[in-house]
Every structure is written in C-alpha cells, then in structure tokens.
Amino acid sequence: xxKLFFKGRIDPREKYQHFGYNTQRKTKLGSKNAPLILSVKTxxxxxxxxxxxxxxxxxxxxxxDSAKPENTIQLDTLLSLPGTQTFEKTPNRNDPxxxxxxxxxxxxxx
Numbered sequence: 001x002x003k004l005f006f007k008g009r010i011d012p013r014e015k016y017q018h019f020g021y022n023t024q025r026k027t028k029l030g031s032k033n034a035p036l037i038l039s040v041k042t043x044x045x046x047x048x049x050x051x052x053x054x055x056x057x058x059x060x061x062x063x064x065d066s067a068k069p070e071n072t073i074q075l076d077t078l079l080s081l082p083g084t085q086t087f088e089k090t091p092n093r094n095d096p097x098x099x100x101x102x103x104x105x106x107x108x109x110x
Contacts, residue, residue: 036060039071
C-alpha cells in the first residue's frame with residue numbers, strides 16, 4: 001500500500017507497544033521463561049511436586065523451608081484450569097427425537 005493514500009500510522013508508536021493488559025502473551029506460567037515458584041516444608045513433598053511437574057510438563061522452582069507455610073497456589077490453579085469442552089451433536093430437524101417418543105425432533109423437542 002502506498003504511503004500517500006494511507007491516513008494514520010503504519011507502525012505503532014514505540015512508546016505505546018509495551019503498555020496495556022497482557023503485553024507478553026507468549027509468556028505462559030509454568031514455562032521455562034516463567035517458572036512456577038513453590039515453597040514446601042519437607043523433602044518428601046518436594047519429590048511429590050517434582051514428579052507432578054514432570055508429569056504435566058511444567059517448570060518450577062521448589063523452595064524447601066520448614067519455617068514458611070506451604071505455598072502451591074500457582075500449581076493448583078494450573079492443574080484446575082478447565083479443558084476443552086465437547087458437546088454431543090444435536091440432531092437435525094428430521095432425525096428421530098432423542099427422548100424416544102418416535103416423532104421427528106422438529107415436532108417433539110425441537
């Protein structure tokens with residue numbers, strides 16, 4: 001496109017590129033760039049969490065300190081994220097109704 005006929009800026013201003021919500025979308029919590037920071041009280045719990053991180057392909061730093069309370073909130077939120085939902089296919093208008101009445105779907109439940 002020619003610069004003569006374009007009204008506005010082709011490139012965004014550098015001043016505004018790093019402002020706003022979620023400017024680093026590629027940085028995902030639990031990746032190498034943004035590892036999870038977890039704190040536990042015992043070595044056994046550390047081994048459990050390391051196995052869990054390895055199973056789900058997450059990266060994290062586990063700090064063992066018996067004086068501090070256990071903090072695994074970041075890992076719990078990543079594990080409790082909802083997955084992709086799939087729905088059963090809805091019947092077409094002329095298919096038999098799913099309720100078992102014998103009528104077409106459009107006459108019964110549609």
